[in-house]
Amino acid sequence: MASTSSHTAASYGVTHDDHHHHEPGFFQKYIFSTDHKVIGIQYGLSSLAFLFFGFLLMMAMRWQLAYPGKAIPVFGALFEKVLGTDMAQGGVMQADLYNSFGAMHGTIMVFLAIVPLAFGAFGNYVTPLQIGAPDMAFPRLNMASFHLYFLGGVVMLGSFFIPGGAAKSGWTSYSPLATLADPVNVIDGQTLWLVGMVLLITSSLLGAVNFITTIIQLRARGMTWMRLPFFVWAQFVTAFLLLLAFPPLEAAGLMQLADNVLGTSFFLPTGLVTSAGQVPVSGGGSPLLWQHLFWFLAHPEVYVLILPAMGVVSEIIANNTRKPLWGYKSMVYAAMSIGFLSFIVWAHHMYLTGMGTKVATFFQTTTMMISIPSVIILTALFISLWGGSIRFNTPMLFAVSFLPMFGIGGLTGLPLGFNASDIYLHDSYYVIGHFHYVVAPGTIFGLFAGIYYWFPKMTGRYMSETLGKIHFWGSLLGMNLVFTPMFIQGMKGMSRRMSDGGATYFGADDIALTLNKSITHAAVLLAVFQLPFIYNFFASIRNGRKAESDNPWGATTLDWATPTPPPHGNFLTEPVVYHGPYEYSAPGAKQGFVAQDRKS
Amino acid sequence: MSDHSSHAPAHSGDHDHHDIAAHVRTYMVVFGALLVGTVITVGMYYVHFESMAVTIAIALFIASIKAFLVAGYFMHLLSEKKVIYSMLAVTVVFFFALGALTLWSSNDMPRNTETKALYVP
Amino acid sequence: MEIPYTYKPRPDTGLYNAKVGIWLFLASEIMLFGALFSSYILLRVTSPAGEWPMVEKAWPHGLLNIPIGTFNTAVLITSSVTVVLAWAALKMNQFGKFRIYMVITLLCAFGFLGIKSFEYNEKFTHYELRLKNGQVHTGHIEVNGKHAGFWDFGSIYNLERLGKEQVKEISFTADPAKPKPGEKHAEGASHEHKKMTVKVEEISKLDAFILRNHTFFAIYFVVTALHGLHVLGGALVLGYFAFPGAKFWKKNPEQFTNRIEVAGLFWHFVDLVWIFLFPVVYLL
Amino acid sequence: MTQLLQKLGMPAPASAHAPALDDFVGYVHVLMLVLFVGWLAYYLLALYRFRQSASPKADYVGVKSHMSTYLEIGVAVVEAVLLVGFAVPLWARAVDEFPVAKGDPKTDPIEVQIMGQQFKWSAHYAGPDNKWGKQEIQSASATNPFGLDANDAAGKDDVVCALGEPFKLPLGRAIICKISSMDVIHSFKLTAMRVTQDAIPGLTIPAHFTPTKVDKYVITCAQLCGSGHAVMRGDFEVVSPEDFDKWYAEKAKSGGGAGSFE
Numbered sequence A: 001m002a003s004t005s006s007h008t009a010a011s012y013g014v015t016h017d018d019h020h021h022h023e024p025g026f027f028q029k030y031i032f033s034t035d036h037k038v039i040g041i042q043y044g045l046s047s048l049a050f051l052f053f054g055f056l057l058m059m060a061m062r063w064q065l066a067y068p069g070k071a072i073p074v075f076g077a078l079f080e081k082v083l084g085t086d087m088a089q090g091g092v093m094q095a096d097l098y099n100s101f102g103a104m105h106g107t108i109m110v111f112l113a114i115v116p117l118a119f120g121a122f123g124n125y126v127t128p129l130q131i132g133a134p135d136m137a138f139p140r141l142n143m144a145s146f147h148l149y150f151l152g153g154v155v156m157l158g159s160f161f162i163p164g165g166a167a168k169s170g171w172t173s174y175s176p177l178a179t180l181a182d183p184v185n186v187i188d189g190q191t192l193w194l195v196g197m198v199l200l201i202t203s204s205l206l207g208a209v210n211f212i213t214t215i216i217q218l219r220a221r222g223m224t225w226m227r228l229p230f231f232v233w234a235q236f237v238t239a240f241l242l243l244l245a246f247p248p249l250e251a252a253g254l255m256q257l258a259d260n261v262l263g264t265s266f267f268l269p270t271g272l273v274t275s276a277g278q279v280p281v282s283g284g285g286s287p288l289l290w291q292h293l294f295w296f297l298a299h300p301e302v303y304v305l306i307l308p309a310m311g312v313v314s315e316i317i318a319n320n321t322r323k324p325l326w327g328y329k330s331m332v333y334a335a336m337s338i339g340f341l342s343f344i345v346w347a348h349h350m351y352l353t354g355m356g357t358k359v360a361t362f363f364q365t366t367t368m369m370i371s372i373p374s375v376i377i378l379t380a381l382f383i384s385l386w387g388g389s390i391r392f393n394t395p396m397l398f399a400v401s402f403l404p405m406f407g408i409g410g411l412t413g414l415p416l417g418f419n420a421s422d423i424y425l426h427d428s429y430y431v432i433g434h435f436h437y438v439v440a441p442g443t444i445f446g447l448f449a450g451i452y453y454w455f456p457k458m459t460g461r462y463m464s465e466t467l468g469k470i471h472f473w474g475s476l477l478g479m480n481l482v483f484t485p486m487f488i489q490g491m492k493g494m495s496r497r498m499s500d501g502g503a504t505y506f507g508a509d510d511i512a513l514t515l516n517k518s519i520t521h522a523a524v525l526l527a528v529f530q531l532p533f534i535y536n537f538f539a540s541i542r543n544g545r546k547a548e549s550d551n552p553w554g555a556t557t558l559d560w561a562t563p564t565p566p567p568h569g570n571f572l573t574e575p576v577v578y579h580g581p582y583e584y585s586a587p588g589a590k591q592g593f594v595a596q597d598r599k600s
Numbered sequence B: 001m002s003d004h005s006s007h008a009p010a011h012s013g014d015h016d017h018h019d020i021a022a023h024v025r026t027y028m029v030v031f032g033a034l035l036v037g038t039v040i041t042v043g044m045y046y047v048h049f050e051s052m053a054v055t056i057a058i059a060l061f062i063a064s065i066k067a068f069l070v071a072g073y074f075m076h077l078l079s080e081k082k083v084i085y086s087m088l089a090v091t092v093v094f095f096f097a098l099g100a101l102t103l104w105s106s107n108d109m110p111r112n113t114e115t116k117a118l119y120v121p
Numbered sequence C: 001m002e003i004p005y006t007y008k009p010r011p012d013t014g015l016y017n018a019k020v021g022i023w024l025f026l027a028s029e030i031m032l033f034g035a036l037f038s039s040y041i042l043l044r045v046t047s048p049a050g051e052w053p054m055v056e057k058a059w060p061h062g063l064l065n066i067p068i069g070t071f072n073t074a075v076l077i078t079s080s081v082t083v084v085l086a087w088a089a090l091k092m093n094q095f096g097k098f099r100i101y102m103v104i105t106l107l108c109a110f111g112f113l114g115i116k117s118f119e120y121n122e123k124f125t126h127y128e129l130r131l132k133n134g135q136v137h138t139g140h141i142e143v144n145g146k147h148a149g150f151w152d153f154g155s156i157y158n159l160e161r162l163g164k165e166q167v168k169e170i171s172f173t174a175d176p177a178k179p180k181p182g183e184k185h186a187e188g189a190s191h192e193h194k195k196m197t198v199k200v201e202e203i204s205k206l207d208a209f210i211l212r213n214h215t216f217f218a219i220y221f222v223v224t225a226l227h228g229l230h231v232l233g234g235a236l237v238l239g240y241f242a243f244p245g246a247k248f249w250k251k252n253p254e255q256f257t258n259r260i261e262v263a264g265l266f267w268h269f270v271d272l273v274w275i276f277l278f279p280v281v282y283l284l
Numbered sequence D: 001m002t003q004l005l006q007k008l009g010m011p012a013p014a015s016a017h018a019p020a021l022d023d024f025v026g027y028v029h030v031l032m033l034v035l036f037v038g039w040l041a042y043y044l045l046a047l048y049r050f051r052q053s054a055s056p057k058a059d060y061v062g063v064k065s066h067m068s069t070y071l072e073i074g075v076a077v078v079e080a081v082l083l084v085g086f087a088v089p090l091w092a093r094a095v096d097e098f099p100v101a102k103g104d105p106k107t108d109p110i111e112v113q114i115m116g117q118q119f120k121w122s123a124h125y126a127g128p129d130n131k132w133g134k135q136e137i138q139s140a141s142a143t144n145p146f147g148l149d150a151n152d153a154a155g156k157d158d159v160v161c162a163l164g165e166p167f168k169l170p171l172g173r174a175i176i177c178k179i180s181s182m183d184v185i186h187s188f189k190l191t192a193m194r195v196t197q198d199a200i201p202g203l204t205i206p207a208h209f210t211p212t213k214v215d216k217y218v219i220t221c222a223q224l225c226g227s228g229h230a231v232m233r234g235d236f237e238v239v240s241p242e243d244f245d246k247w248y249a250e251k252a253k254s255g256g257g258a259g260s261f262e
């Protein structure tokens, strides 16, 4: 053991542990592992599978939007068989199926794909490495949180196959629709959605506790707060968002569960009348209460979707411009302000539920305030490009194109944030365009960049650059062709969540309907360009070009100071940090950069 | 019972036996105060004030004092570390933000909004 | 490989990992119960007037059993002090005392849950009866000469079910007239329970004091049940440390003491929630 | 400004407050466009100029100027101006400044109850006597969405266009819609009028506007409300005041009112 008198010396002995001499079995190694890297990979593979599944759901919906009433090719017959004729009669997507797929697309993309990929996978794999820790602070809790996530996913998927089908009230699950949507079955899709959400929320809470404790307690010696890579800061703020924003939705979920199965009326007001007559509940509840509790989570949640991606992008930009991030400190403070403010802007999703001037003014003021730190982070990244020596490898291509894509998404958030313009744009395709620009070419690009970037650390091999570039250019084109036309549809007043693509409101030759078709075609194009990625991902694990060293990108942060792939316990000797995170091209540096753990 | 004397006493540095004994006395005092607080709160219910607002204010005031005692002494929050204070500070801010803003929103609606369905008398 | 600071405090933060972890967890619990409290307040202030028969105001009042609630508060407070005394005993190296305090804590915990379940049962068997002629009563019912048993969900009736089972009449024992808080007991007011027979066709509403009856009961049961689950969970953890887990004391007394501190923090928090819950749902 | 937006696809404005609102949407988009184009130009330049082959050695310090700070402050100031100068007053006008009745039946604002239900819109006017018929929950049903009491005298002349039947509104007169729902949340959206208000069960929320163009219009439901959400279309027509009065009087007589629910 190299280090002597250190207070954590015992932690880093890889040979000193007598209990671990025997090779762990398959289950111990891959299913019940407590190693943060294995858990990270578990999260990664499951969430990529969910991402793909969420995309497939959307492809079926896009078919229906472009060709309403026409049978879905290939899958139509399958849907009819598996999900029942009332869902897909003759292979045609019925309104209920559309709503159900829509709700599940949103839920799966947000809670089962992007958050687990950004926070669960990258967070787990990279954070302990970057702060120089041997593992997470509570390894068994970490495992439990993955298992809860997985269980939640199984419950969500299972809900497709129960009578009545999966939840069909949007990912927002507004009451009273969520409660009244299926009057026949008591255990309906919504019930399983709620059970699944409670599991997922609990998983995220445990994850958040673990991350924050790890970052506070397990930083290596010398790793002061302002020497943390920006990625770690992003994860830190994200974890706080999850920790404090999720519980109110858990409470709301329990209450809606009671409304669904126990006949309470937390969210059901007095005087509900349906075609079956007066709804037999006591009434007295408040539908808006659900919305408040939901958005209290869901607005911070959108920053959960974006902050880790910003973290990844920052690492890659610093690395490939070969210079320090410009304004690192202001980025850190901006991330913290985003985190703080994101708790008090939620009602900008509720302007049109009936809001007086005072409250509306409060919420739009905070909304405008929160756009400033985003501008600060983006600006800092832009300025970081200036004076660099930019290498355009695949991770960098994805990372730099994150910037304008997030820019478009963020800028289109402004007219939604002003309540006066939201009057017209609310719940139109403009909103769909806005947030997909942030989450799809935004976050997904950031995460793709991360996959290409850390792949050599995880496997010791590069992914193919050629296939990577095909994937990049195809995705960039596809994403823009899919989402730009949505702004025009929104401007035309096309509402979201329309199972016929707006055919009830627009004449057959209206441009809004023409665009529906072109968007769908672009989505097919987008899908085709994912194939090289999927092939590249799996093929490169065994056949990719070997990485030259443990630090093939010439990076400064501690994650590259480990053997490849990092062993259990990560570091061979206790890492000690002497420098800030991005000492690229520092004057006098020998290899053009100064690693964080290099003495002097 | 004292067969554990072979173990090193569990120190964490800033406590020793005397300290702890003093703490124990504090705990008993706090315990008494909590019981008294409970009795006062319940007694107030039977006294019955005219104004509901006063009743709520007093009840919540006593509850807050009790909470302060439990958190401050039993949970040692009065001598806790800075990290924990800052964590709890943001939590408390968001706790009140959630309650206050939700309540405010339900009060400030467009003029002439009625909080009932059209056909509910 | 070992994780640093599992029980020794990290010098710059002065804390060991589990302590940071538990406080973070409690922060999230604050938001969880915070959301429920907010919901309670919102439902209460926006509840439509004239919904509830016993009082002029919209929100039911005085339906919970205050003496029992008070007693349970005392029980929980006691358990809170004993758990901190148990920790102090470990600090002073008195394992025997620790055990005694833990046992008291556990007795209190299960006592609390037992009492709570009596209270619940009282509500499940208590009915609100509205007649078509406008009269409103509360009390207990007998259907076909049978009372409901302890936690006997199968015999909770409402109007719909009476119709389905073609019950023609039920017998109803009305509660004695209760003085309003602060009011003097009217001279000669009857104390006895009046038993009467009620024809089902005259009833306009019949429901036990269960969740679906009113949002007040809905939130009362949801919050107290969630709190009860916390008590149960905490009791299981404390029970583990008091008996099977206590072996660890020999291996690493410092870490064991920390575990008790952490479990205790959770336990105090559960007590803290009750400190607010009790006045809010029982008294106000 | 408004024309620019119409090029982008926005339908022509048809209510008194719509042009101001459109202008505002325009201003925000100009701000966005300026930022976007400016940043994009800078960004492409930076990527091109500092590619590795052209700039083999990176500059450790990078940009020294404080331009970006001024720029950020600039963005904040413009946002503040848009907020205080436009968004807040526009909103206040929309939700709090209701037109008031001055006692002249020809120009007074006209009140319409709007009820959303799965999956139809209904409208209810007080009728020539200006008195609402008695409404109560016992009478409410899927076919009597306003819960009108058929025996109430005040309701005999009420004008009801229920369950998707098209209704008419007079040109140039303020309309106050009292919007509610009987089952789930819908959203009452008139794109041409620039009006959107969720129809929320248990609440009756007013929204007002003054039509400025004779034409046929649609009500879109902008909030997911179940399987028929996509087809929950409502139709109404803005007609000249004379035509409206004629239609109104006829409707009131022909028993569009409460009596028809028996």
Ligand code: HEA
Pocket (backbone or CB within 6 Å): A172, A302, A303, A305, A306, A348, A349, A367, A368, A370, A371, A372, A374, A375, A378, A403, A404, A405, A406, A407, A408, A409, A410, A411, A413, A414, A416, A417, A418, A422, A425, A426, A427, A431, A434, A435, A438, A439, D035, D036, D039, D040, D043
């Ligand atoms: C990651 C996700 C994410 C992010 C980051 C954001 C960011 C923002 N969002 Fe968005 N939003 C969503 C996801 C997100 N949103 C989702 C999912 C919904 C819909 C939910 C639903 O109803 O289902 C939504 C809906 C939504 C609404 C409700 C609309 C409605 O329903 O009517 C509003 C309204 O205020 C809003 C506002 C904003 C604002 C002001 C920001 C700001 O934070 C943006 C700040 C950023 C900028 C201002 C850009 C700065 C960039 C530059 C200056 C550089 C430009 C450079 C180039 C172009 C090269 N969003």
Ligand code: HEA
Pocket (backbone or CB within 6 Å): A045, A048, A049, A051, A052, A055, A058, A062, A102, A103, A105, A106, A107, A109, A110, A114, A169, A170, A171, A172, A305, A432, A436, A439, A440, A441, A444, A482, A496, A497, A498, A499, A523, A526, A527, A530, A533, A534, A537
């Ligand atoms: C993070 C969130 C997220 C993401 C990433 C996406 C991604 C996409 N979304 Fe979605 N979407 C939502 C969140 C998201 N969406 C939400 C919340 C709603 C609202 C739901 C509601 O109304 O309730 C919505 C609604 C929504 C609608 C509107 C439906 C309606 O209102 O009727 C549409 C319409 O086109 C759409 C399309 C798409 C498309 C084409 C993508 C594409 O960008 C998808 C891109 C994905 C890929 C390209 C997959 C790549 C996968 C792989 C490469 C897997 C590789 C696997 C291995 C290696 C194992 N989405």
Ligand code: CUA
Pocket (backbone or CB within 6 Å): D116, D117, D119, D185, D186, D187, D221, D222, D223, D224, D225, D226, D228, D229, D230, D232
């Ligand atoms: Cu009604 Cu959508």
Ligand SMILES: [Cu+2]
Pocket (backbone or CB within 6 Å): A298, A299, A302, A345, A346, A348, A349
């Ligand atoms: Cu938001």
